[in-house]
Amino acid sequence: MSRKRLGDLLIEFGLITDDQLEQALAEQKVTKQPLGEILTQRGLLAEEQLIEVIEFQLGIPHMNLDRFEIERPVIELVPEEFARSYNVLPVKRDKNRLTLAMVDPFDYFAIDDIQMTTGLQIHPVIATRDSIHRAFERYYSLKRSISEVLMDRQPVEIVEEHVRAEDAPIVRLVNQLIEQAVDKRASDIHFDSQQTGVVVRFRIDGILMNQLSLPKHLQPVVTARIKIMANLNIAERRLPQDGRIQMQVRGRPIDVRVATLPTIFGEKVVLRLLDMKNAITEVEKLGFSEVNKKAFLQMISAAHGIVLVTGPTGSGKTSTLYAALHHLNTEQQNLITIEDPVEYQLDGINQVQVNPAAGLTFATGLRSILREDPNIIMVGEIRDKETAEIAFRAALTGHLVLSTLHTNDAPSVVARLMDMGLEPYLIASTIRGVVAQRLVRQICTECRKAYRPLPDETAVLDRHGFFADQLWRGQGCSACNRTGYRGRLAIHEVVPFEEPVRTLVSQQQAGKAYREWAKQHGYKNMLEDGLEKAAQGLTTLEEVFQVVIREM
Secondary structure (H helix, E strand, O other): OOOOOHHHHHHHOOOOOHHHHHHHHHHHHHHOOOHHHHHHHOOOOOHHHHHHHHHHHHOOOEOOHHHOOOOHHHHOOOOHHHHHHHOEEEEEEEOOEEEEEEOOOOOHHHHHHHHHHHOOEEEEEEOOHHHHHHHHHHHHHHHHHHHHHHHOOOOHHHHHHHHHOOOOHHHHHHHHHHHHHHHOOEEEEEEEEOOOEEEEEEEEOOEEEEEEEEEHHHHHHHHHHHHHHOOOOOOOOOOOEEEEEEEEEOOEEEEEEEEEEEEOOEEEEEEEEEEHHHOOOOHHHOOOOHHHHHHHHHHHOOOOEEEEEEOOOOOOHHHHHHHHHHHHOOOOOOEEEEEOOOOOOOOOOEEEEOEHHHOEOHHHHHHHHHHHOOOEEEEOOOOOHHHHHHHHHHHHOOOEEEEEEOOOOOOHHHHHHHHHOOOHHHHHHHEEEEEEEEEEEEEOOOOEEEEOOOHHHHHHHHHOOOOOOOEEEEOOOHHHOOOOEEEEEEEEEEEEOOHHHHHHHHOOOOHHHHHHHHHHOOOOOHHHHHHHHHHOOOOOHHHHHHHOOOOO
16 A cells, blocks of 8 residues: 555645645644645534545545444454554454454554454455444444453342342343344344343344343343333233334334243343334335236325234234335324334324223224324234224225235235125225235345356246346345344235125135236235345345245
């Protein structure tokens, strides 16, 4: 790397003057701060300008640490005191080469020192000071908090007082675990009680992954701290409890749902993380094919009737309904929801939380909503005959109702509603359409690589009318935790209830008849939609086969 001085480069590019450089260098002799930091603090140079000079003019790449997951063995190559002293962070190791994120890639003392300490060749990249400091909290502070908690054994009689103190190690540990889960895009944190300890797992892109293990004696302290945060009874260990935590993580609000469950080895605790920043609120981002998107928009644009979204728990049904509500939300409409629980708060929409203990169920809440002059109603889930009947009667009397149902596919909806006791004529005259969906993991764009399909894969694609001379898979990298996947997308099955479909319902036809009608009119089933997205390089065939329960 060229050892041309930063100050000379900045003058050369006309970003600072000779006088400004002299003043900054004089200050540097006193403060020992990096030159770039002094210039940005004085307002003479924007951090973006500094990065642009270093990145584009010198070829030193810029790295966004917030989007990059660093493996623990790499972090441990550089001691914390070195990293903080030099404002650097080890990012990636490739044989004898260490990629080092630096605020000042011109700090040759730091490069030489860390090169001697690690015995590795240093490859510098530039990162902002803020992102490096956030990374310190993610990687070094959690490790330190665990060590402090292990050393900080408190007598049982003062545990409650201990876990309420905001500066206690256990408080920092729990907060840092939640922050780390948010950074890794986890949807859930599991504290699994085992005979000899507590295993902490994050659910990332639908898959549970072990993060760390804590000794058994920390289990009551960790559980007590979480209960206090969620306003639960810390003395009650024999019954399940549910609670809620609202907190700020990285400057944005996070809603955490807490559920405890007594097991033979102590209480298991699960935290569900709801991050509004990651909520899908636009129909265009739901992953619909053009045919399915057009059909879905027609369904939710109906003046009255009911639109159902089906699938198992965790298949993104609520996200689809929220996107529909966002699309329909105008000042001319009165939108009211009843949910269990309210997952995300939506501006301009009246949201009601079910409270069975107080007598507020889906059925009673829905009756009350009908007296509030609504145009559009969202019912979180149709669970029983009473709720179903009220929802369908509301749809018959001039309201648009959106709701979810648990079935494996779209054609099974009619049979499920009939099992609940609804009459075929009521179903036929009310439903505007059904969407069934599943979530599949999306191939990581950082390590995606094409390959020629295997004969078995080609045969499956051919059988369903698809051709692909190449498919894609992730190789596994730090950005995706070595899984080859990062993020998830939905695969859909859409059946609009047009007149011929209503006739099939009235005649109580089997699900096969609906599938045949949908196929004749260009609507793909869920498997075919998944295969199409695999052929487009969005997901893998393995993911599609894993989530679609259908005979191949």
